Amino acid sequence: MSRPLTCLSVLQAGLKSPTLARLADLSAQSEARRTCIDTLIPAMLRSSIKGGPIEDGVWCLVVDNTAVASKLRQLLPKLESHLRSKGWDVNAIRIKVRSSVAA
DSSP: OOOOOOOOOHHHHHHHOHHHHHHHHHHHHHHHHHHHHGGGSOTTTGGGEEEEEEETTEEEEEESSHHHHHHHHHHHHHHHHHHHHTTOOOSEEEEEEOOOOOO
């Protein structure tokens, strides 16, 4: 006997699965942190930086290239301090350069 298929929205699926709910929460936290530091990042670099995973107080920023990573490294103490002043639990920020895929 087959079971009728039920369609769920992503939100509904997330509410039914603790793993998905945790992932959605971490994603929202990463985006909120990214928004919090936007004003400290030079405008021309903002589109090259994405919020990444959060693990044990370490937040990862994913950047498009090594030039952006280099500039961002200079800003890390200021970014970390700003996030802490806004109440975020940040021990460190890690920078990951997005790998390019050859076509």
